[in-house]
Amino acid sequence: xxxxxxxxxxxxxxxxxxxxxxxxxxxxxxxxxxxxxxxxxxxxxxxxxxxxxxxxxxxxxxxxxxxxxxxxxxxxxxxxxxxxxxxxxxxxxxxxxxxxxxxxxxxxxxxxxxxxxxxxxxxxxxxxxxxxxxxxxxxxxxxxxxxxxxxxxxxxxxxxxxxxxxxxxxxxxxxxxxxxxxxxxxxxxxxxxxxxxxxxxxxxxxxxxxxxxxxxxxxxx
Amino acid sequence: xxxxxxxxxxxxxxxxxxxxxxxxxxxxxxxxxxxxxxxxxxxxxxxxxxxxxxxxxxxxxxxxxxxxxxxxxxxxxxxxxxxxxxxxxxxxxxxxxxxxxxxxxxxxxxxxxxxxxxxxxxxxxxxxxxxxxxxxxxxxxxxxxxxxxxxxxxxxxxxxxxxxxxxxxxxxxxxxxxxxxxxxxxxxxxxxxxxxxxxxxxxxxxxxxxxxxxxxxxxxxxxxxxxxxxxxxxxxxxxxxxxxxxxxxxxxxxxxxxxxxxxxxxxxxxxxxxxxxxxxxxxxxxxxxxxxxxxxxxxxxxxxxxxxxxxxxxxxxxxxxxxxxxxxxxxxxxxxxxxxxxxxxxxxxxxxxxxxxxxxxxxxxxxxxxxxxxxxxxxxxxxxxxxxxxxxxxxxxxxxxxxxxxxxxxxxxxxxxxxxxxxxxxxxxxxxxxxxxxxxxxxxxxxxxxxxxxxxxxxxxxxxxxxxxxxxxxxxxxxxxxxxxxxxxxxxxxxxxxxxxxxxxxxxxxxxxxxxxxxxxxxxxxxxxxxxxxxxxxxxxxxxxxxxxxxxxxxxxxxxxxxxxxxxxxxxxxxxxxxxxxxxxxx
Numbered sequence: 001x002x003x004x005x006x007x008x009x010x011x012x013x014x015x016x017x018x019x020x021x022x023x024x025x026x027x028x029x030x031x032x033x034x035x036x037x038x039x040x041x042x043x044x045x046x047x048x049x050x051x052x053x054x055x056x057x058x059x060x061x062x063x064x065x066x067x068x069x070x071x072x073x074x075x076x077x078x079x080x081x082x083x084x085x086x087x088x089x090x091x092x093x094x095x096x097x098x099x100x101x102x103x104x105x106x107x108x109x110x111x112x113x114x115x116x117x118x119x120x121x122x123x124x125x126x127x128x129x130x131x132x133x134x135x136x137x138x139x140x141x142x143x144x145x146x147x148x149x150x151x152x153x154x155x156x157x158x159x160x161x162x163x164x165x166x167x168x169x170x171x172x173x174x175x176x177x178x179x180x181x182x183x184x185x186x187x188x189x190x191x192x193x194x195x196x197x198x199x200x201x202x203x204x205x206x207x208x209x210x211x212x213x214x215x216x217x218x219x220x221x
Numbered sequence: 222x223x224x225x226x227x228x229x230x231x232x233x234x235x236x237x238x239x240x241x242x243x244x245x246x247x248x249x250x251x252x253x254x255x256x257x258x259x260x261x262x263x264x265x266x267x268x269x270x271x272x273x274x275x276x277x278x279x280x281x282x283x284x285x286x287x288x289x290x291x292x293x294x295x296x297x298x299x300x301x302x303x304x305x306x307x308x309x310x311x312x313x314x315x316x317x318x319x320x321x322x323x324x325x326x327x328x329x330x331x332x333x334x335x336x337x338x339x340x341x342x343x344x345x346x347x348x349x350x351x352x353x354x355x356x357x358x359x360x361x362x363x364x365x366x367x368x369x370x371x372x373x374x375x376x377x378x379x380x381x382x383x384x385x386x387x388x389x390x391x392x393x394x395x396x397x398x399x400x401x402x403x404x405x406x407x408x409x410x411x412x413x414x415x416x417x418x419x420x421x422x423x424x425x426x427x428x429x430x431x432x433x434x435x436x437x438x439x440x441x442x443x444x445x446x447x448x449x450x451x452x453x454x455x456x457x458x459x460x461x462x463x464x465x466x467x468x469x470x471x472x473x474x475x476x477x478x479x480x481x482x483x484x485x486x487x488x489x490x491x492x493x494x495x496x497x498x499x500x501x502x503x504x505x506x507x508x509x510x511x512x513x514x515x516x517x518x519x520x521x522x523x524x525x526x527x528x529x530x531x532x533x534x535x536x537x538x539x540x541x542x543x544x545x546x547x548x549x550x551x552x553x554x555x556x557x558x559x560x561x562x563x564x565x566x567x568x569x570x571x572x573x574x575x576x577x578x579x580x581x582x583x584x585x586x587x588x589x590x591x592x593x594x595x596x597x598x599x600x601x602x603x604x605x606x607x608x609x610x611x612x613x614x615x616x617x618x619x620x621x622x623x624x625x626x627x628x629x630x631x632x633x634x635x636x637x638x639x640x641x642x643x644x645x646x647x648x649x650x651x652x653x654x655x656x657x658x659x660x661x662x663x664x665x666x667x668x669x670x671x672x673x674x675x676x677x678x679x680x681x682x683x684x685x686x687x688x689x690x691x692x693x694x695x696x697x698x699x700x701x702x703x704x705x706x707x708x709x710x711x712x713x714x715x716x717x718x719x720x721x722x723x724x725x726x727x728x729x730x731x732x733x734x735x736x737x738x739x740x741x742x743x744x745x746x747x748x749x750x751x752x753x754x755x756x757x758x759x760x761x762x763x764x765x766x767x768x769x770x771x772x773x774x775x776x777x778x779x780x781x782x783x784x785x786x787x788x789x790x791x792x793x794x795x796x797x798x799x800x801x802x803x804x805x806x807x808x
Contacts, residue, residue, distance in 0.1 A: 066434070077306075081359030084305045088358065091300060091388030096460035113720035113786055116795040125796050127721035132783070135461075136468045139391075 097137065104134050282428045287381060288419030291447035293397050293409055295456040296491070296669065300388055301397050302410065302501070307384035308362035310353040314345040316376025324374050328353060331365045353377070355402075356384045385410075387501035392460045394501040395514040396452070396493060396614065396667065407504070407512055409450060412615055412674045419447030451669040453489035453682065458482060461787050462492040466762070469780040470496045474768035476742075479516040479646040480780065482788055483654050485756045488663030488685050490612070491788065493647070517614040520621060520643035521765070524731025525580045525773065526653070526748045527639030531589055532577055533656055533699040534600035537691035540591040543702050545573040546808045553583040556631050560586055563730070563772075575806030578705035578712040580728060582638045589637035597636065598628055603690040604652040605662060606644055612667040613680035620644040639731055646763055649748060654759040656703070657725075657750035660696035663687050700725045704753050704802040707778075711806045714747065714774030719786045721796045723753035726781065728773030733766060742766035747777035751785050752797040758788045 092098070112129030264272055293302040310332065317324050321343040329336040332354045342351040357365075362379050369377050385400045398408015405411040405418075422444030427434045462480045470478040482492040495515045499507030535541045549569050553560040562581050576584030589597065601607070607622025621643040623632055635641040644652075647665055655662040664685045671681035691699075703725035709715040714728045726749020732739035746763040750756040762777040762784065769776075788794075 078360070078363065081306045081363070085358045085360045088303075088305050088384075088386055088388065091303070091386070094299075095389050096392060096457055097390060100460070100464070110783075110787075111790065113722070114790045114793075115721075116793075125721075125798055127796075129720040132786075135464050136471075137464060139467065 100135065101137050104137060109134050280427050280434075281425060283423060283425045285381075286422035286424055286442070286444045287383065288421050288444040289446045290383065290385065290419065291417040291449045293417070293450045293452065295393075295452055295454045295459070296489075297455065298451075299456045301393050301452065301454070301456065302385060302387050305384040305386050306359045307356050307382050308359050308379040309355045309382035310357060310362055310365065311378050311380055312343055312351045312353050313376040313378070314343055314348050314351055317343040317374070320374060324369070324377070327369065327372065327374065328365070331368065332357065332361070356382055358384065389456060389460065390500045390502060391498050392456055392463060393452075393454050393493075394504075395495040395498050395512070395516075396454065397501055398615075399501045399504040399512075408514075408615065409452070409613070412613055413450050413668075413672050414675060416672055417447040417450060420445045450672060453484075453491065453667055453669055454493070455491045455791075458788060458791060459492040459494060462784050463494040463496065463498065465780050465783045465787075466494045466496045469762070469776060470764055470767075472769075473745075473764055473771050473776045475764040475776070476766040477515055477519075478762070478764040480763070480784060481516060481646055481650040481759075481761045482784060483650050483665060483759045483761075485654055485657045485750060485759050486663075487682065488651070488654070488665045489669075489682060490647075490665055490667050491758070492784075493667065513616060514614050516646040517610075517612075517617040518645070520618045520645050521744050521763070522640055522642065522731040522734065523644050523649050524639040524729035524744060524746065525582075526649060526727050526729035526746055526761075527636070527642070528577055528580065528585050529656065529699060529703060529727045529748070530601060530604050530606075530652055531585060531597065531637045532573065532702060533660075533691050533695055534597060535573075535588055535591065536698050537600070537660070537695035538592070538596060541573050541588055543572065543574045543698050543804050545588070547571055547573065547576060547584050547587050549576070549581055549584045549587065553586060555586070555634055560634065570808050572805050572808055574702040574705050574804040575711070577702045577727065578708065578806050580706075580713055585638045586634045589633065592633070595625065595628070597633055598622070598625060600690070601636070601642075603662070603688070604655055605648055605664075606642065606652065608648075610645075610647045610651060610665050611678060611680060612647065612665055613672065613674050613678075614667065617647075618643075618645050620648055639729060646761060649746075650759055650761040653727075653748040653750065653761065655690050656696045656699050657756035657759050658696075659693045660689055660691040661687050662690050700753055701802040701804055703727055703749065705804055705806060707749075708801075714778045716774055717747055717749060717778035717781045719751055719782050719789065722751045722785075722789060723797060723799065723801050724751045724782075724785070725749055725753040725756075726778075728778065729763075730772040743772075745771060745773045745776045747773050747781040749781055749785070751789065752794065753801070754797050754799055757792065757794045758785060760785050760788070 110132040112132055113126055115128060116125040117123075118125060290304040292300050292304065294300050310328070312324075321340055325336055325340040325343055328334055328339050334354050339353060342353060345351055354362075366377060366379055387394065387397065387399070394408075396408055398410040398412075399406055400410055405414045410417065422442040424439075424441045426439045462482060466478050466480040469475075478494075478496045480492065480494040481490065483490055493514070493516055495511075497507075497511045499511050504512060532541075536543070547570070549562075549566070549571050551562075551565070551567050560582055562583055564579070571579065571581060571584050573584075573588060575581075576588065601622060607620055609617045609619045611617070623636070623642065632641050651662060651665050654665075664687075666680065666682045666685050668681040671679055671683040673679055704723060706712040706727050707714050707717045707724050709718075714726065717726050717728075718724055726747055729744070729746040729748070731744045731746075733742045733744050734740070735742070742765075744763060744765055745767055746761065748759070748761040750759040760781050762780045764776050764780075767776050
């Protein structure tokens with residue numbers, strides 16, 4: 001056991017001795033190299049300053065833009081509102097009711113039937129008719145309350161005996177009764193209609209209703 | 222051994238022991254930390270979102286980006302209803318109370334609001350928010366606010382409040398409807414609200430001093446604007462129709478009226494007028510019953526116009542021809558009650574064309590006797606009676622067509638000349654249009670393209686369907702008979718003639734059903750089309766309860782002529798330049 005240990009021990013000093021001999025260390029002399037500090041400091045300062053100022057400017061310009069954006073948005077809203085108001089105004093002016101009223105005030109009338117000129121053979125289609133006059137454009141005023149507008153008192157006077165009651169219904173009335181198209185009236189005249197279709201109700205009832213219809217008429221006459 | 226530590230108390234008093242000090246220190250730290258921990262749990266565990274929102278709300282502004290409501294336009298793109306940016310003027314009485322009279326006078330002058338009312342609002346005790354004026358055009362509101370600021374008035378502000386404008390006022394108001402303060406209340410506005418409304422967006426950003434902070438939190442959700450609703454209405458024609466209808470109803474002393482103009486070829490309704498109507502800008506000033514569409518919602522007995530359908534069905538079934546000879550007695554005694562005509566006559570000899578031209582009830586009943594059982598009802602169903610037209614108007618009545626089990630011989634007699642059934646004006650227009658269109662019925666429509674109503678139905682021109690009801694030959698023969706109605710000698714309604722054009726039509730005078738029977742008033746009407754041999758428009762005019770004693774020919778006829786003449790002129794329809802029908806009316 002001891003012999004290899006002795007061998008190692010005897011060899012090591014030899015090796016170590018040579019290595020130590022070779023690498024005898026000495027302290028490196030302190031070589032103070034003075035790097036120029038100023039450019040670096042200036043560079044860093046510049047970078048920092050540039051950064052700060054740049055950021056500041058950027059921020060300021062962004063704020064500026066934001067102010068401008070707010071102002072412009074407000075302006076855009078105003079202008080859009082103005083445009084819409086003007087469009088509304090325009091629509092009000094184009095209201096058919098208003099246009100028709102203006103036209104009639106200027107003396108324009110509703111035309112009669114149109115005539116068509118055929119360009120091919122120069123033939124005129126249609127029937128020349130007079131103008132149809134003006135339309136009643138004004139809406140009816142609202143009805144008066146009943147208190148202010150009581151129903152007229154109507155007294156029904158029966159015609160004397162022996163006198164013909166006359167053509168009360170349809171034909172006879174047409175001319176005098178404010179129904180303008182006398183002959184056409186008779187078509188389905190109210191009074192006569194009572195008699196016709198009224199048959200489906202009881203006979204008495206229809207006679208009554210005819211009487212009551214005639215009533216106001218005779219009163220009006 | 223006085224130096225041994227564990228034995229006695231430190232010499233220097235309580236302060237002496239570092240271990241004790243440390244321990245107390247730890248306890249204090251632990252207590253503080255557990256308070257923090259508790260707070261942390263409270264903040265993060267119990268309701269983190271609310272706190273996060275509160276934190277975010279500091280300096281954050283959230284604004285609603287309003288979606289623009291779609292317009293309702295007519296067939297040419299003219300607006301019937303449009304949205305305009307508007308503002309409401311609000312006041313904080315707390316700040317205005319001191320100078321209330323001054324401010325009220327200023328506002329009354331500039332905004333046209335009531336002085337006393339405004340004064341009361343500006344002095345309202347304990348309130349910090351009062352509406353001064355709503356739906357003010359934006360320009361006016363901002364002008365007023367600027368002027369107020371100049372005068373040094375404080376406590377006035379504006380909020381967004383879009384204005385819905387109906388530039389044409391009464392025109393088509395019964396169809397278009399109106400908006401309430403915040404929601405759609407009637408007509409198309411309500412029926413197609415989903416389409417028109419769109420959905421609001423929102424924007425959220427941080428502000429400082431009234432300006433948006435760049436690079437701050439910023440989220441934007443764009444609004445989706447509502448779509449426009451394109452109707453088939455022609456605004457000018459609608460206006461003219463409404464004006465003529467008003468004149469007609471007022472001059473005849475009637476109660477109400479309806480007028481319909483339909484494009485024969487497409488079933489599009491160019492005008493659907495109701496009287497009385499209302500101004501859509503001020504719907505609250507009109508009575509409730511005027512706010513809907515009578516044309517669609519109030520069924521009535523059509524009277525003699527119905528004879529056209531009866532005759533057309535008879536001819537189509539091959540049971541009669543226009544020249545079929547009928548001997549018409551003065552009175553026809555039927556099962557329950559006698560049937561009479563509107564004019565006194567003894568036994569007269571009329572052709573079928575004559576029966577229609579003279580509007581004889583008895584003749585119609587005699588002709589209708591030839592129907593086989595159930596045949597008339599089948600035809601009327603095909604003409605579209607008893608079934609909603611589904612054009613997209615709210616609360617449309619389906620009318621009354623007696624069910625098969627209720628269809629007795631008496632019922633059939635009366636239905637043949639237009640009693641014992643009820644229709645709405647549009648059903649009748651579409652039925653008469655069937656004859657104008659060569660026997661093919663087209664479902665009417667009020668909306669161009671397609672739109673979905675609030676109850677999920679798809680309506681519009683795209684969904685229009687056609688169905689053949691009678692043969693082309695039968696339709697043509699019926700047309701020739703209808704032409705005799707406006708003949709000055711043969712017919713009863715020469716006033717319905719349109720100069721230069723061939724017109725086919727039919728008058729109607731029906732008793733109106735009141736409570737428990739006929740109440741002595743009448744429904745007078747005229748339906749027709751022109752030019753008769755190549756129709757372009759079908760027009761139907763109905764006046765309820767005229768008090769001047771006029772009938773279909775004299776009241777509704779002239780209105781028909783005016784409206785038809787205007788429509789033909791407006792659309793440049795030339796006369797056909799053919800000879801009118803000369804069918805014999807007597808034999």
